[in-house]
Amino acid sequence: MPRALTEAGRLLAARIDPDQNLEFCVRVGIGSEAPTRCLGLSFEDGRFRGLASVWPSFSFATAPERSAPNTAHATLGSNGGTLDVCHAAQDCFVVRVAPPKPDAFDEVFASLPAIGVPGSSVVVVARAEERWTQQGVLHSNLLLESFDTKRRSKLRAASVAKDEWPTRMFWLGQKLLLVSCAREGVGCAARVVDPKNLAARRLPVTLESDSRQSGGDAGGLEFEDPSGRRVLVDRSGSHLIWVGRDGKLERRVELWPAGNQDSFTCRAGLRNDRQLVVLRAGPHADSVALVGLDDAKVGRFEAPACP
Secondary structure, X not given: OEHHHHHHOEEEEEEEOXXXXXEEEEEOOOOOOOOEEEEEEEOOOOEEEEEOOOOOOOOXXXXXXXXXXXXXXXXXXXXXXXXXXXXXXXXXXXXXXXXXXXXXXXXXXXEEOEEEOOOXXXXXXXXXXXXXXXXXXXXXXXXXXXXXXXXXXEEEXXXXXXXXXXXXXXXXXXXXXXXXXXXXXXXXXXXXXXXXXXXXXXXXXXXXXXXXXXXXXXXXXXXXXXXXXXXXXXXXXXXXXXXXXXXXXXXXXXXOOOOOOXXXXXXXXXXXXXXXXXXXXXOOOOEEEEEEOOOOOEEEEEOOOEO
């Protein structure tokens, strides 16, 4: 791998071939004329090979989610100051969360992260409560709120963080996992949330605003292992963690020394149901790790350097 690509390259594309080996491309800059190098890696013998072709749009295959489908949703009417909460299509109600804006020209709607608590009529919603001035947003408060759609009432609310906006929530089993991103800066926080009292605890990992992308810059940072635990890969590629169904941190595995969080994001994808591949970006774009999801066994591979 040329040193210029190793130090400043981003992951253009990556995939697992039919023989469960890795093919990936690293590029510096943008456009078809930007310096690019594509390599193949055989996991059996640890050998890299050069690839002549450049694939700008292939991606890691992502396994289907094992978690139960979520039927809840919430929609915020910004100008009207209302929140429409649904546990299912036929079980909805509207609650006021802010004063209306009668002078607003048009209503603005936003879909919010929401999840229904199994076996109940409770929905947990995450939203950013913003305070505006004439110059723009002064600050925002990341809120968690729970609602009972049968009783049509708000149960409780909790402030989680400042100047973050929520992107997604999903079930771990007994707890929720909330991902929220900094309004300014790089990376997103992951927090375990108790749906009963909305207590939130931050996990030692930094994610991305959209961890399951499609197209050339594809891959993921969030996975499930065969037992249903969540596996979260830090965006720097330095480590990954296992989170149990009860929200407890069960395991942390170090892959490489922590890098600069402002560098390009690493990418990860499933080699098969029991192995995860992690690729680092610049300044370590020659580094690949193969991680066992069951036993956390790690194999590390470094592409040979060249001028």
